[in-house]
Every structure is written in C-alpha cells, then in structure tokens.
Amino acid sequence: MMYRGSRMFGGGGIVWILIIAVAIYFVIKYLNKNSNGFKVFKKENDAIETLNERYAKGEIGEEEYKKKKSMLED
Numbered sequence: 001m002m003y004r005g006s007r008m009f010g011g012g013g014i015v016w017i018l019i020i021a022v023a024i025y026f027v028i029k030y031l032n033k034n035s036n037g038f039k040v041f042k043k044e045n046d047a048i049e050t051l052n053e054r055y056a057k058g059e060i061g062e063e064e065y066k067k068k069k070s071m072l073e074d
Contacts, residue, residue, distance in 0.1 A: 048072055051072065
C-alpha cells in the first residue's frame, strides 16, 4: 500500500504542531504578565483586587469589606 499525502501530519508533523502550540502558550503567558501586554487569559477580578487592597491598607473596615465582597461575588 502506498502512502500518498503530506508528511505534515505524519509522525513528525504532530511534534511540530505541539511545539508551535506550546510556544504560542508561553508568548501569551508572557504578554499577560506585562502591564502593556494583552490580557487574553487574565482571570483576576479587578474590583475584588481593589477591595482587597483597600482592606489591607486599612481604608475600609471588616464589615464593609465583607458586605462589598459578597455583593461583588454574586
């Protein structure tokens, strides 16, 4: 039986596709860490982060923190 077709998806082609996919993943991950980068996969909630910072600095009390955090999570 003769093999007709591209070697792209043969044994070596899959390896190249995986290498390219991993490289793209790390490029996006690197750009997400930079403040000027793309935020493609950024999962953090900015409002909750700000609330946590304000609570840590002592700008708001525990009651207000819990109330606002529960409102944001809903």
